[in-house]
Amino acid sequence: MRSTISMVDRTVKNSYPVRMARPRSFDEKQVLNAVRDQFWDAGYAATSLEDLMRVSGLGKGSLYAAFGDKRQLFLRALRSYTDDSHGHLRKALAEAPRALDALRMLLEAPVDDPTGAGTRRGCLLANSTCELGNADPEVLAHAHRTYETSTALIADCVARAQGEGDLAGADPIALARALLAAQQGILFMGRTGLDTATLTATARSLAAQLLPDHSGD
Amino acid sequence: MRSTISMVDRTVKNSYPVRMARPRSFDEKQVLNAVRDQFWDAGYAATSLEDLMRVSGLGKGSLYAAFGDKRQLFLRALRSYTDDSHGHLRKALAEAPRALDALRMLLEAPVDDPTGAGTRRGCLLANSTCELGNADPEVLAHAHRTYETSTALIADCVARAQGEGDLAGADPIALARALLAAQQGILFMGRTGLDTATLTATARSLAAQLLPDHSGD
DNA sequence: GGAGTTCTTGACCGTGCGGTCCACCATAAG
DNA sequence: CTTATGGTGGACCGCACGGTCAAGAACTCC
Numbered sequence: 001m002r003s004t005i006s007m008v009d010r011t012v013k014n015s016y017p018v019r020m021a022r023p024r025s026f027d028e029k030q031v032l033n034a035v036r037d038q039f040w041d042a043g044y045a046a047t048s049l050e051d052l053m054r055v056s057g058l059g060k061g062s063l064y065a066a067f068g069d070k071r072q073l074f075l076r077a078l079r080s081y082t083d084d085s086h087g088h089l090r091k092a093l094a095e096a097p098r099a100l101d102a103l104r105m106l107l108e109a110p111v112d113d114p115t116g117a118g119t120r121r122g123c124l125l126a127n128s129t130c131e132l133g134n135a136d137p138e139v140l141a142h143a144h145r146t147y148e149t150s151t152a153l154i155a156d157c158v159a160r161a162q163g164e165g166d167l168a169g170a171d172p173i174a175l176a177r178a179l180l181a182a183q184q185g186i187l188f189m190g191r192t193g194l195d196t197a198t199l200t201a202t203a204r205s206l207a208a209q210l211l212p213d214h215s216g217d
Numbered sequence: 218m219r220s221t222i223s224m225v226d227r228t229v230k231n232s233y234p235v236r237m238a239r240p241r242s243f244d245e246k247q248v249l250n251a252v253r254d255q256f257w258d259a260g261y262a263a264t265s266l267e268d269l270m271r272v273s274g275l276g277k278g279s280l281y282a283a284f285g286d287k288r289q290l291f292l293r294a295l296r297s298y299t300d301d302s303h304g305h306l307r308k309a310l311a312e313a314p315r316a317l318d319a320l321r322m323l324l325e326a327p328v329d330d331p332t333g334a335g336t337r338r339g340c341l342l343a344n345s346t347c348e349l350g351n352a353d354p355e356v357l358a359h360a361h362r363t364y365e366t367s368t369a370l371i372a373d374c375v376a377r378a379q380g381e382g383d384l385a386g387a388d389p390i391a392l393a394r395a396l397l398a399a400q401q402g403i404l405f406m407g408r409t410g411l412d413t414a415t416l417t418a419t420a421r422s423l424a425a426q427l428l429p430d431h432s433g434d
Numbered sequence: 435g436g437a438g439t440t441c442t443t444g445a446c447c448g449t450g451c452g453g454t455c456c457a458c459c460a461t462a463a464g
Numbered sequence: 465c466t467t468a469t470g471g472t473g474g475a476c477c478g479c480a481c482g483g484t485c486a487a488g489a490a491c492t493c494c
Binding site for chain 2: 046175206
């Protein structure tokens with residue numbers, strides 16, 4: 001039963017009110033990035049609302065009005081992160097002139113940071129899966145979906161490499177899974193404080209064994 | 218400057234008082250195991266003292282008197298866990314008649330659990346490193362030390378395999394690092410909800426590429 | 435049994451948490 | 465200008481957290 005409605009139906013996302021009022025004083029994407037970095041550094045549980053207010057520069061009221069509670073804000077930041085990551089992955093896999101090199105870069109990418117600072121942070125999605133995967137089915141499902149997509153992207157690149165004469169005889173999806181697992185393993189070893197040189201050597205060693213180059217044969 | 222001391226010096230760990238009084242009503246190892254499982258399932262921050270009291274059956278006072286605060290109790294449980302793990306690793310690597318098979322088992326071990334329940338929990342040390350590595354230097358240092366020890370144990374097994382005619386030409390330590398990274402990667406993929414069959418296939422695929430068997434050549 | 439010591443229990447405490455609310459502000463439309 | 469509307473910031477709330485403490489129970493030694 002509906003009564004006469006004088007208000008705009010705001011249940012539809014991004015619908016604008018009939019009359020504009022005070023506009024937002026912040027950029028949503030900037031806030032999400034700041035919040036993402038905070039969760040990335042400290043984890044979900046160890047990040048307090050005060051932390052989020054500090055890094056975003058917003059008050060509690062604004063944060064809650066714009067994003068809902070802490071968990072929803074976290075999920076928004078996490079989705080934003082994985083979207084960006086997949087964008088980068090797509091670009092990296094597509095841009096390399098030789099697909100085999102792109103796949104190699106996959107394994108060495110986690111160590112790219114010369115300072116090692118980024119290496120210590122790991123991957124936000126991986127960290128979140130570890131911390132919340134058991135307790136939050138939504139985070140787990142998101143992780144599962146995301147890694148399946150990554151696998152598909154990598155498998156496409158493997159297929160391209162095969163079109164270029166490399167990796168003959170491999171099952172693209174199986175190899176993609178092995179590469180993704182290896183990448184996550186390298187990423188993790190970086191978090192344990194392994195020095196950059198050793199990490200790089202390990203990444204190259206894995207790349208050499210999983211992605212043999214027979215062009216010189 | 219010391220005054221006359223009538224009390225026993227309890228700063229030395231495990232020193233017993235001169236006069237026995239009321240004995241403990243709990244077994245320390247059992248409590249540590251219960252506490253470890255709780256931290257394992259929920260993570261450090263998400264585990265409350267109430268949880269710890271519930272799973273251990275002890276009151277707050279007893280817990281604090283026996284182990285100190287929450288963090289120290291966690292560190293005790295973590296050390297106990299890694300000690301046990303290294304015990305199992307030593308045994309597994311030594312018992313296999315063929316060293317190459319032992320190394321293969323390393324990669325498949327994370328998927329051994331038929332129910333998949335254990336697979337979802339991952340490894341307590343890995344979880345803890347992800348959650349606390351950035352914030353707690355002691356946890357990070359412990360993780361680093363532990364994985365270095367694991368690397369050494371695996372490298373020994375690689376050397377044994379070479380003595381048995383396998384893995385000719387590989388650098389034991391480098392291969393050990395690659396194997397450990399791959400294992401952690403598989404372990405992590407299991408946490409993302411990947412089904413057991415796919416996980417097993419990935420583990421076998423990695424094992425086949427990192428640990429080739431040329432005995433039939 | 436009494437004395438001395440340790441362990442246990444649970445009430446208690448201060449703090450910081452996540453979350454709500456409301457008075458005020460900035461803007462757009464009339 | 466006035467008015468309506470949504471944004472903002474901070475006061476405020478109840479709660480659960482980690483941690484403390486004191487009193488009593490359980491035990492050994494004399």
